[in-house]
Amino acid sequence: MSSVNRETPPHGGRAGMKKDLPERFRDYRHVWVFIELERGEVHPVSFELLGEGRKLADKLGVELAGVVLGPTGEASWQAVAQAFAYGADLAYIVESPLLVDYRNEPFTKAMTDLVNSYKPEILLLGATMRGRDLAGSVATTLLTGLTADCTQLDVDPDGSLAATRPTFGGSLLCTIYTLNCRPQMATVRPRVMPLPQREEKPVGRVIQYKLSMLEDEIVTKVLAFLPDTQSVKANLAFADVVVAGGLGLGGAENLQVVTKLARTLGAEYGCSRPLVQKGWMPAERQIGQTGKTIRPKLYIAAGISGAIQHRVGVESADLIVAVNTDPNAPIFDFAHIGITTDAIRFLPALTEAFTRRLSPHSRDKLAS
Amino acid sequence: MHIIVCIKQVPDSAQIRVHPVTNTIMRQGVPTIINPYDLFALEAALSLRDIVGGEVTVLTMGPPMAEDALRKALTYGADRAVLLTDRFFAGSDTLATSFALSQAICKIAEAFGPPDMVFTGKQTIDGDTAQVGPGIAKRLGLLQLTYVAKIASLNLDAHEITVERRAEGGMQMLKTKFPCLITMLEGTNEIRRGSLDDALRAARSQIVKWSAADAGIEDLSKCGLRGSPTVVKRVFAPASRAVKAVQIDTADKLLRDLADELIAAIFARRPALEHELAFEGA
Ligand SMILES: Cc1cc2nc3c(=O)[nH]c(=O)nc-3n(C[C@H](O)[C@H](O)[C@H](O)COP(=O)(O)OP(=O)(O)OC[C@H]3O[C@@H](n4cnc5c(N)ncnc54)[C@H](O)[C@@H]3O)c2cc1C
Ligand SMILES: Cc1cc2nc3c(=O)[nH]c(=O)nc-3n(C[C@H](O)[C@H](O)[C@H](O)COP(=O)(O)OP(=O)(O)OC[C@H]3O[C@@H](n4cnc5c(N)ncnc54)[C@H](O)[C@@H]3O)c2cc1C
Numbered sequence: 163m164s165s166v167n168r169e170t171p172p173h174g175g176r177a178g179m180k181k182d183l184p185e186r187f188r189d190y191r192h193v194w195v196f197i198e199l200e201r202g203e204v205h206p207v208s209f210e211l212l213g214e215g216r217k218l219a220d221k222l223g224v225e226l227a228g229v230v231l232g233p234t235g236e237a238s239w240q241a242v243a244q245a246f247a248y249g250a251d252l253a254y255i256v257e258s259p260l261l262v263d264y265r266n267e268p269f270t271k272a273m274t275d276l277v278n279s280y281k282p283e284i285l286l287l288g289a290t291m292r293g294r295d296l297a298g299s300v301a302t303t304l305l306t307g308l309t310a311d312c313t314q315l316d317v318d319p320d321g322s323l324a325a326t327r328p329t330f331g332g333s334l335l336c337t338i339y340t341l342n343c344r345p346q347m348a349t350v351r352p353r354v355m356p357l358p359q360r361e362e363k364p365v366g367r368v369i370q371y372k373l374s375m376l377e378d379e380i381v382t383k384v385l386a387f388l389p390d391t392q393s394v395k396a397n398l399a400f401a402d403v404v405v406a407g408g409l410g411l412g413g414a415e416n417l418q419v420v421t422k423l424a425r426t427l428g429a430e431y432g433c434s435r436p437l438v439q440k441g442w443m444p445a446e447r448q449i450g451q452t453g454k455t456i457r458p459k460l461y462i463a464a465g466i467s468g469a470i471q472h473r474v475g476v477e478s479a480d481l482i483v484a485v486n487t488d489p490n491a492p493i494f495d496f497a498h499i500g501i502t503t504d505a506i507r508f509l510p511a512l513t514e515a516f517t518r519r520l521s522p523h524s525r526d527k528l529a530s
Numbered sequence: 531m532h533i534i535v536c537i538k539q540v541p542d543s544a545q546i547r548v549h550p551v552t553n554t555i556m557r558q559g560v561p562t563i564i565n566p567y568d569l570f571a572l573e574a575a576l577s578l579r580d581i582v583g584g585e586v587t588v589l590t591m592g593p594p595m596a597e598d599a600l601r602k603a604l605t606y607g608a609d610r611a612v613l614l615t616d617r618f619f620a621g622s623d624t625l626a627t628s629f630a631l632s633q634a635i636c637k638i639a640e641a642f643g644p645p646d647m648v649f650t651g652k653q654t655i656d657g658d659t660a661q662v663g664p665g666i667a668k669r670l671g672l673l674q675l676t677y678v679a680k681i682a683s684l685n686l687d688a689h690e691i692t693v694e695r696r697a698e699g700g701m702q703m704l705k706t707k708f709p710c711l712i713t714m715l716e717g718t719n720e721i722r723r724g725s726l727d728d729a730l731r732a733a734r735s736q737i738v739k740w741s742a743a744d745a746g747i748e749d750l751s752k753c754g755l756r757g758s759p760t761v762v763k764r765v766f767a768p769a770s771r772a773v774k775a776v777q778i779d780t781a782d783k784l785l786r787d788l789a790d791e792l793i794a795a796i797f798a799r800r801p802a803l804e805h806e807l808a809f810e811g812a
Pocket of ligand 2: 307308309310327329336338536537538539565567568571589590591592622623624625627631649650651652653654656657658659660661662663760762
């Protein structure tokens, strides 16, 4: 309902209003990144956010902090060390047995208490299920603005966060500001930002904070965690090479041209959305706005038209190769190399050619 | 059991077009639908009601024409529909939206009985933030269960609910108490067709329409643009890449040669790839 007004703010509406930060927010300073610790490992989106946070902090001339909420002991301190390695100047750590598994109640409490005590001006979280669950609660508790799924973060000359995000299924971008509240909060989806260089550094300043909550106060209990089976865990988001098929392949029986090429390249395979809707491939293989965002070194798209919703999920690939029978297909607008031909016939030939080129025999030749 | 389901009317995004010159959205004639994610919430609520008994109230905040979405929800079998509509709500961001909706839920509780559960969709297809569900939960002090794939069990006497919640790398089995707020994961059920009776009832039903004042909202500064900390400054279409794809000439060539040519073009641009692929490939 609101969107009509949002696109064309009424004259003299808030979009034209001068930013006028209330007194109580004036001492909010520094950039924070929520370090997502899950089952002993840090979610890579946290490192990607530290990379972005570093740039924002440098522009603002402030510090970058990693916020670790986790179980007491080793794993949480490992996460702190990693935050430093990926660019943090300092870290906040809340260690508690209540923070072993993610639950909304203790995590929201820990994060909001930290914010109220140490007052950051910017707080970034991954747009993972955990990050979105937490961000929505924290922003509402603090009554501040939260911009979802940003693809670009920057600071204006006046120091405010300019958060750009796609909307309407990715067909448009908009830049959003949080005017008169602090912290300015934003989430970013995994793989949207590049992974920064890791640099071994000694652990710097760490601020330890105590969670003022008891297990008895938490209503929600985790009964079990059922890890996904391997087949569900398509590692698309992190694959170096991805081969994907679209409706142009004509039928489920032709998908093997994609999977065979993927196998030859040690790649992951994926698809456009209609293939999931037709039941030709499982949902976790879908690439695009409502599927996975990928950042491979090489992306080969066969029989995919290149709709905007698909495009936003693949655009950060280093090299995009498109195979399509239609020379005017939109995918050729953003692919780097195009080949106008029938993918069903061409992909097997390509698989064979790669096999020839990459076989140990030809590798020896290459070495000599 | 009284269940409230929040639904949003959205433009059918598959049909949105962007004006090629002005880069604005061309809304004229774009049909509206119930946000597809909300249908999973609605079906989950209806099935729960069918099992344990009770009522399902659907709630939307939107312009007067959002009534269409509510009527549609009634045809699926919802018992009651409430439309929260007022010009003071225009321009709401998620914080202002969750405020208005939570106030309306309090009013529904007063008028029709307190809810045992509130359902929302995972996210919408237009705003696409997934923030309104957690926002409502926090404002009403309800326990929050997001990305719920399945309601595993319900203990009405103890007010206990167990759910499977999708999480990174697996499913969490969570036990909590209701009243609670559930955001339903997509693909977890299929909306029913709705009976002829429901269709007839929907056509006759009176939809409850509340203004901000009707819903008992006194503090209008928490509504609409004024109550929204975020402001959209610019809306624009993504820049198109200046250079189009370099096309490999396919005329009169054998597939085999074409394939070799493509591989050469790939490695010419990314020399490091050749070694990596040779190493990774089977
Ligand atoms: C809210 C929303 C979210 C969406 N999210 C996603 C998403 O996450 N991911 C996604 O992919 N889509 C998404 N979509 C759908 C998207 O708009 C497109 O409909 C979809 O990407 C098209 O899939 P396709 O390219 O496989 O099919 P088509 O658009 O039908 O394209 C098929 C292409 O194959 C070519 N072709 C035909 N025969 C051959 C052949 N023998 N060899 C080679 N080429 C051939 C044709 O020229 C054509 O270009 C979303 C849509 C909406 C509304
Ligand atoms: C281009 C654009 C970008 C935007 N970006 C942001 C942003 O980054 N941050 C921000 O705070 N706001 C943003 N908004 C505003 C936001 O879209 C509105 O506040 C909207 O009313 C609710 O957000 P949503 O559509 O994202 O809903 P979600 O939070 O994605 O919706 C989750 C669920 O809440 C329920 N729900 C949502 N809206 C209603 C409603 N009106 N009535 C009943 N139930 C509802 C539905 O069950 C839905 O499935 C943006 C709006 C536009 C047009």
